[in-house]
Amino acid sequence: MLKPTIGLEIHIEAKTNSKMFCSCRNDPEEKEPNKNTCPICLGHPGALPTINKEAIEKIILAGMALNCEIKNYSRFDKKSYFYPDLPKGYQITQFDFPICKNGHLDVHLDDGTVKRIRINRIHMEEDTARLIHEGSSTLVDFNRSSVPLMELVTEADINSAEEAKKFAQELQLILKYNDISGANMEKGQMRCEVNISLSETEELGTKVEVKNLNSFKAVEKSIEYETKRQKEIIEKGEKVKQETRGWHDDRQVTMDQRSKEDAFEYRYFPDPDLPPLNISDEEILNIKRRLVELPDQKRKRFKEEYGLDDKSVEFYINESPLANYFEKVISELDKWRSHGGSKNNSTKACSNYIITDLQAIIKNDPGFEKIEEKITPENFAELISMLESGEISSNIAKIILLEMYKTKGDPSHILEEKGLSQITDDSEIENVIKEVLSNNTKAVEDYKKGKTNSFMFLVGQVMAKSKGKITPQKAEEIIKKLI
């Protein structure tokens, strides 16, 4: 059987204050072209580069999060080639002495297994300028020229589109968690290239490179497409051509792309303007202390500590601000629990209200920025404990939640102000139910004939009539008594 063998090359723009070799601002959001430029990043002859310490710290952080060896000695080289986006005529990169070597990342696959994908290297280099094609002209914007760029190269350990996509997704989380990069693929802060070959034996087939992948979907779809295309060629008895192809998102195909890098001799040699990097073990250790909890550690902790299901855990892994909020609410709830109450139930209720109800409210608010500024964790915890104690129904909880979001008020005040308290007086409840029963005689008859659906219908009518101020339990009790 033909098996795909896949390797990834991923370029990542580091999030730093200034560029890689000069003090120009590194601002990916800058709209004015050629604003952040100087003789160094414009490639003027004789301009001398200096190394950005912050960028080096970011790549070391990335290397440690990805289980790499951090090299005490590394070096910058010149990679010579001509292209309009590269005014110096060479790119400063790292060739035979990269900073990070031999790492790995474990990814969780849909079938429940874990796949370890080895990382060959991560090295530091500089980004090129941006070319903008307008009609028959091409414009150059040098704001991106010499922005710190990390290049990560995996071993060819990947055997499916799913594995490649999951690797890229997990990598993006790690980069974002540690503030190493914005890692936004649509904005080009993280750019993937795929190498793919098909073979029936251990010997690798002809390698095809696919570029221009601007989303996880594109990574996945281009591999599926290439696997099929190469399989058809091999099954016809023909040979796959070694080439670089580009992914065309609109047509969902890869096409031959003449590459600027084909058949180039780069003539790498050490950059005489930059001293080699000597990083001590102590410096490496100091940077390591800044690593935050990684997504996989958080997955494990959320399962163990809160007993959440996989789907909820995955939601929080991808929504860090809401995950932090959830943890703050839980610690507030712990204070309420010291007065009694079930830990497991309220943790799950709290999580469900955040994932479904709160999330829906946030989605409908275009001006949303920070949840803590809308509802304090204390107030959210109080709402959950009111629900848990039976003081309010889930319908009322939803109404109060929306009101809390709008007014920043606390739940007990809203409950009182809006007159949303449960009706506790039995005779008042009976009056409501008597009215519902006399308006729904058919359902009452059906229930008497044994239709349980009709009973649930009547309970629903009572809930609606009382606007949630009678609990379903109480409604069931009184309906049974009155029929």
Ligand SMILES: [Zn+2]
């Ligand atoms: Zn500059």
